[in-house]
Amino acid sequence: MSGRTDGLLKATLTLLAGGALAQALPLLLGPWLTRLYRPEEFGHYTLFAALVANLAVVACARYDFALPLATDAEQARDLLALCVRVLVGVTLLSVPLAWAAGAWFDLALWAWVPLAVLVAGGVQCLTMWATRAQSFRRLSVSRVTQYGGAALVQVAGGLAQAGTVGLVAGPVVAGAAAAASLAGPAPAGGWRGLWHVPRATLAMVARRFREFPLLNTPHAFAGALQDTLAVALLVAWTGEAAAGFWGLALRYLKAPATLVGGAVSQALYPKLAQASPEEARRAVRRVMTWLACLAVPLVVVLMAAGPALFAWLFGEPWRPAGELARALAPYIGAHFVAAPLAVVTLAWRAQAWALKFSLVGQAMFLAALAAGLHLGGLAGGAWAVSAAMLLYFGTYFWCLATWKEVPHAAVA
Numbered sequence: 001m002s003g004r005t006d007g008l009l010k011a012t013l014t015l016l017a018g019g020a021l022a023q024a025l026p027l028l029l030g031p032w033l034t035r036l037y038r039p040e041e042f043g044h045y046t047l048f049a050a051l052v053a054n055l056a057v058v059a060c061a062r063y064d065f066a067l068p069l070a071t072d073a074e075q076a077r078d079l080l081a082l083c084v085r086v087l088v089g090v091t092l093l094s095v096p097l098a099w100a101a102g103a104w105f106d107l108a109l110w111a112w113v114p115l116a117v118l119v120a121g122g123v124q125c126l127t128m129w130a131t132r133a134q135s136f137r138r139l140s141v142s143r144v145t146q147y148g149g150a151a152l153v154q155v156a157g158g159l160a161q162a163g164t165v166g167l168v169a170g171p172v173v174a175g176a177a178a179a180a181s182l183a184g185p186a187p188a189g190g191w192r193g194l195w196h197v198p199r200a201t202l203a204m205v206a207r208r209f210r211e212f213p214l215l216n217t218p219h220a221f222a223g224a225l226q227d228t229l230a231v232a233l234l235v236a237w238t239g240e241a242a243a244g245f246w247g248l249a250l251r252y253l254k255a256p257a258t259l260v261g262g263a264v265s266q267a268l269y270p271k272l273a274q275a276s277p278e279e280a281r282r283a284v285r286r287v288m289t290w291l292a293c294l295a296v297p298l299v300v301v302l303m304a305a306g307p308a309l310f311a312w313l314f315g316e317p318w319r320p321a322g323e324l325a326r327a328l329a330p331y332i333g334a335h336f337v338a339a340p341l342a343v344v345t346l347a348w349r350a351q352a353w354a355l356k357f358s359l360v361g362q363a364m365f366l367a368a369l370a371a372g373l374h375l376g377g378l379a380g381g382a383w384a385v386s387a388a389m390l391l392y393f394g395t396y397f398w399c400l401a402t403w404k405e406v407p408h409a410a411v412a
Helices: 003-035 039-056 063-069 071-099 113-132 136-159 162-184 192-196 199-208 211-238 240-253 255-274 277-316 315-347 353-403
Strands: none
Touching: 003 192, 003 277, 039 071, 039 113, 039 162, 039 211, 039 240, 039 277, 063 071, 063 113, 063 211, 063 255, 071 113, 071 162, 071 192, 071 199, 071 315, 113 136, 113 162, 136 162, 136 353, 199 277, 211 240, 211 353, 240 255, 240 277, 240 315, 240 353, 277 315, 277 353, 315 353
16 A cells, blocks of 8 residues: 555656646746736636637547546557547537637637647547556646646737737647647557547447446536636626636636646546555545645635735736635635546546536536626625535535445456
């Protein structure tokens, strides 16, 4: 058990090192970005990113998340080939959606949708490919490229007065570079061989891992849809600037969860897939304790000084984002702990339960936001979200900590 614990800690620290560097540039350049772009432009970008996320999370029908569970190199290759075929299909389907969006939004912006979906889906697929191989150095390099590069491109776009297109181009250009850095060792038969895997083999592996598209895909899509609907509610009630404040606040508040959560989940997933049931339970409880100890100071700082911090960092026009940060602090703390635990139900083959539970949480989130916006405006919506999500995540943590049936299918 000690060896497994040391391996998990070492992998997590390796990913954290890369993740810290990856987040440093966006965080440092953020105050410059808020002086290069207006809140309304951030609002447009927030809506664009939310809608792209709805397509990107299902770009491979979630078969990519099955890669760490493949039993051998041949099955992993077949899964990867299936992911590539689905990704191409979803990208093509996104083209008419982008043109339809152009009827309501600037076509020069929404024409980026198919490329954004292709890049985001490719990065996610190759991330899981590297996770299966436990190539943690490659994962770290890709995160630096993806997040740091995005911020640099956005600054360049702002200096060129590209408007919202500058914000959109950042993640797309940097994501393409990150995908290239993730390619690493080729699958059995080489990269070109992915296109020669027989259809019968693809159908067989699709049936073998069908719970991922059937259960995890609606789960992921519903989560992304929650963000899109939340931004739509904000725009409808309080305008595009409010969506910009919301987007900036969440971008910074969730940065620690992206940094720590991404590292922990990428290290935890393959370990859970190989652990005995009792070892798996202990690992999950230990990770929850670590994350809670990190989350509490974050919440305290935001509650005490959120508005002042945001006004100092981003300029006085962005103080409303700091008010949001204060109100959302309890939710952000709980989300920080929960973010990396999504892989637990994947490894434990409890996706049906996770889907049902997440739908309840998403309904609570949107209902709380709508009620809070109606009764108390932007700040009221944020406080209502925090109250509802503390109840939801508290129940979620208790369920995982006391889980009774860790399947033996998780044992290698």
